[in-house]
Amino acid sequence: MNASINAVYVGSLRPLPPEGQQTGIFKFPVSGPVAVGPQGLAGDAQGDRRVHGGPEKAVHYYPAEHYAALAARVPALAAQLVPGVLGENLSGVGLVEATVCIGDIYAAGTCRLQVSQPRQPCWKISHRLGHDPMSRLIADLGCTGWYFRVLAPGLVGAGDSLTLLERPAPGLTLARLWAAHTSHRPDAAELARLGAAPGLNADWARRLRDRAAWLLDSTGR
Structure with a gap:
């Protein structure tokens, strides 16, 4: 239910090879506490705020234990697959996706954070590591990490704990959400159930409900 925070990372915008798009995926560990507000961590930047950052994606958490599984799948990148490289x-x-539920509320340092949605792996991960299949591998394995919204600003630093305070949607894990999201033909009732989970990002909730309605309608026809 809880996790130890081993490191806190922030980064400014930098060009991403080979095309040179501006990105905030290059992050570096911070020593000492970092201020966390509704838009994220002080000193942190995002290149495309349509898909990263903002109140619903203010803080990105990635389980450190996933890196060993990724390295086992792509041994040639094992030296690169270390905490921080995916932009967390x-x-x-x-804490992993199978044990974290939609809407979970955690104490982190003096902050209160709420799980809002999984991270959707994008092409920038593949470019960052110079390995085109990496984003797809992460998605296929479901080791995506997730985003928090900030309910109460404060300070967080390495050595702090993530401590579960409230669980408004018990059983509705991020792993369960990701499985339904990526299924070719998910169960409509499952989509509706997940879409109604307290704390889920409203955009995710709408897409899940719309897909459930489409499935029910197509079955009826």
């Missing part, structure tokens, strides 16, 4: 803000051990 918080790295820790003890």
Whole structure:
């Protein structure tokens, strides 16, 4: 239910090879506490705020234990597959998608954070690592990490804990959400159930409900 935060990462915008798009995926560990507000961590930047950052994606957590599984799949990249390389803000051990539920509320340092949605792996991960299939591999394995919204601003630093305070949607794990999201023909009732989960990003909730309605309608026809 809880995790130890091993490192906190922030980064400014930098060009991403080979095309040179501006990105905030290059992040570096911070020593000492970092201020966290509704838009994210002080000193952190995002290149495309349509898909990263903002109140619903203010803080990105990635389980450090996933890196060993990724390295086992792509041994040639093992030296690169270390915490921080996927652009996460918080790295820790003890929480994974199968144990974290939609809308979970955690204490982190003096902040309160709420799980809002999984991270959707994008092409920038593949470019960052110079390995085109990497984003697809992460999606296929479901080791995506997730985003928090900030309910109460404060300070967070390496050595702090993520401690579960509230679980408004017990059983509705991020792994369950990702499985339904990526299924070719998911169960409509499952989509509706997940879409109604307290704390889920409103855009995700709408897409799940719309897909459930489409499935029910197509079955009826």
